[in-house]
Amino acid sequence: MPRKTSPKVRPPASSPRPRRKAPAPRAEQIVAAAFEEFSAHGFAATRLDDVARRAGVAKGTIYLHFKNKEILFQAVVRSLIRPLIEEFGGFARGSEGSAEDLLGQFLSRMYAEVVRSPEVRGILRLLIAESRNFPQVAEIYRREVIEPGLAAFRLVLDKGCASGEFRRTRARDFPQILIAPAIAAVVWMLVVGKRQPLDLDAYFSAHLEFVLRGLKASPRSPEAAGPRSDES
Amino acid sequence: MPRKTSPKVRPPASSPRPRRKAPAPRAEQIVAAAFEEFSAHGFAATRLDDVARRAGVAKGTIYLHFKNKEILFQAVVRSLIRPLIEEFGGFARGSEGSAEDLLGQFLSRMYAEVVRSPEVRGILRLLIAESRNFPQVAEIYRREVIEPGLAAFRLVLDKGCASGEFRRTRARDFPQILIAPAIAAVVWMLVVGKRQPLDLDAYFSAHLEFVLRGLKASPRSPEAAGPRSDES
Amino acid sequence: MPRKTSPKVRPPASSPRPRRKAPAPRAEQIVAAAFEEFSAHGFAATRLDDVARRAGVAKGTIYLHFKNKEILFQAVVRSLIRPLIEEFGGFARGSEGSAEDLLGQFLSRMYAEVVRSPEVRGILRLLIAESRNFPQVAEIYRREVIEPGLAAFRLVLDKGCASGEFRRTRARDFPQILIAPAIAAVVWMLVVGKRQPLDLDAYFSAHLEFVLRGLKASPRSPEAAGPRSDES
Amino acid sequence: MPRKTSPKVRPPASSPRPRRKAPAPRAEQIVAAAFEEFSAHGFAATRLDDVARRAGVAKGTIYLHFKNKEILFQAVVRSLIRPLIEEFGGFARGSEGSAEDLLGQFLSRMYAEVVRSPEVRGILRLLIAESRNFPQVAEIYRREVIEPGLAAFRLVLDKGCASGEFRRTRARDFPQILIAPAIAAVVWMLVVGKRQPLDLDAYFSAHLEFVLRGLKASPRSPEAAGPRSDES
């Protein structure tokens, strides 16, 4: 629960400073509104007029905080990538438990924080749609989210192999393959989700089952997980 | 252009024009050019000026063939969906061989015709980017490509289960899960492929290995593939 | 009467070509209208809306011919500099007559073509006002108009000195000094001409008288103009 | 306390502020900054934002001292005209010396205070550029600077004619003609001075020589023009 600490913890309120830090509250409103619009219509089809209206500010105010539409767009994507960075960039910590448990946790969080989050799906839509027009943004995403995430996932796989829980597979080199069903779910929801919703609980469970079945060493051949390759 | 000039198109021979019906050759040029532009920049950011230039026609000419930009867009997407429909909608035929072979063929064609095709990746980008703005188009795609494709894939799975090659898994209800790595590969290529290309041969092989490992019944426990479900 | 030829003179109309050459007639309209506006209000205060209205075209039409306001401005100044270039760049020809005659002709034409021309005064206002913002334009003007003009004027002075008509003065190095009254007249007209018009005939005559008096060698001492310089 | 020295000077003594009247020090900063900007970019292209930054005050502060941009502009021009008024409006005093000396002084001061002063050149640029948009300002300038200046200059000419130093010329009616080279020098510096600087010492000397040669009467006083008389 990486939520902000409970609101009651704030100082007694006797303090004469009504808003203490408030890191550019207007800019945040604008970014939030812009995200809605961008993710609904894409970069080019979004009107800053609408962004302003949604943010409850005048059109000119946007330009007070962001040089132009493109800079605003980048600010939006960056601000939304940040939680993902924290989520997956720092996954290494939960090293307790069996590899299977870890893998389940990883995927479970992936569904909770990515697949089930309309916001994150929106970012992904933007990234896919605009990566050609904004390669810098795609590059940030790759470096800050994808690579750390894949590395963390690879760690889990290696741990499982080392402990004998998992057998070695080529998928170790392409962890994407094990995560792919989550990506596919996002794509599905983005493209046809409105018409044909996905039962995410069942889908997740099928995903997990399949991944584990593909990974787990056969109980009867414990030696399979040893240095000997069980791949022909 | 992997269009197959249908052999039945015998020209009337009386007419000096070899092309019989030739649905507006100019229109096809325009659609081809429009696809390039749309898939590079998205719907809103595409200028008909550029489409016209690329097609080698005047701007006004576009309007002789397409009522407006939106109609042109739909024509583009439809024209590009057609090969996919033929590819996956009618996959049922190749029913020869073991289920494993069929599955391999299916995935193999998926990589050849979808993942490796810049054009098809372009359509997918468009679908993901514009599905909110053009739900009709997404719906056509769903009905004509996705559903038939999934149905065909399900057939293969069922055949494998029936023959005892595969065991029953929850993935039967979500064939997406088995295809997902191909989808994920497309997304990868769209977003970060320029910076970090994917070794598609190795990826495909890992994908196939993983799917088969997850599906195949253990040779030692033939009963696993029986009517009895080994999944709770 | 350099007016457009009387409307009745138009060809018999039997010719099937209504407008033959018409070198971008719209662009010329626009440049003409833009000149009016720019010279009345300066670059920044001119609205392209007004230019369009004055030219009788739609606002977008301007952008069909000129990339943006700045390019239009440069086109305006260049198009208006051209007649000046022809006028003063090629002054060398009128080499007939005494140096005094030539000088009189030069100045006379300067008044007729520059001082008395509201258009040219307008250009000068623009050049002075905007030379800091558009140094390229000022540079063209310097190279194509000022330098050739000064060179031509210097030729006249040298001819007069060689023939003994004029004596050598330091003004030979600064022909500007002899032309200056015309420049000052333009400035006068630009700044206070509305309130206090200048009697240009009398002014010109005083200018000419003064220049000749300053230049002409004393009739009694013809040797003064000889090879012996009385200027240090 | 027999007598109170000048009644207005006595400071309240209670206030520790030494500056007596100090007409809004902030306003002066603003006017100074505004002059820089106006003279660099003209009225319309000047941003009050830049003026404020240059003056080291907040944008709103400008409005505490000047109703709006136009009023500020007029304040700028007026404040800069004042020194000119004092300079040329009151030139009559220096009536000592020969007319030639006076004329030399006049021109010399003109070069020192006008031609060589970037600030004054800046005002002239503004006057020329904006006189159409701000006729009141041009009118003030005409009344307060030009007319008194010309009158003073005329006085010198008349004095020279009366004493027999100068002969009468038509230039008496257009003293502008004799001052014109200084005006032309300013224009030169404004338009092409960056690319092609003017040797002001030599230019001034040529100017003075030419004016004197045109003015001085010499038939009867051969000694007037140096050792040898080349004037008839």
Next chain:
DNA sequence: TATGAATGAGTTTTCATTCAT
């Protein structure tokens, strides 16, 4: 007085669409 964030009317610029040829 002083501040500077916010405003919104006013401009520039773009581009889908039309239409005379």
Next chain:
DNA sequence: TATGAATGAAAACTCATTCAT
């Protein structure tokens, strides 16, 4: 059919001016 200049509505962007603090 084909052209491409012209259009004008719509969008991005600017900046003088205001106002709560």
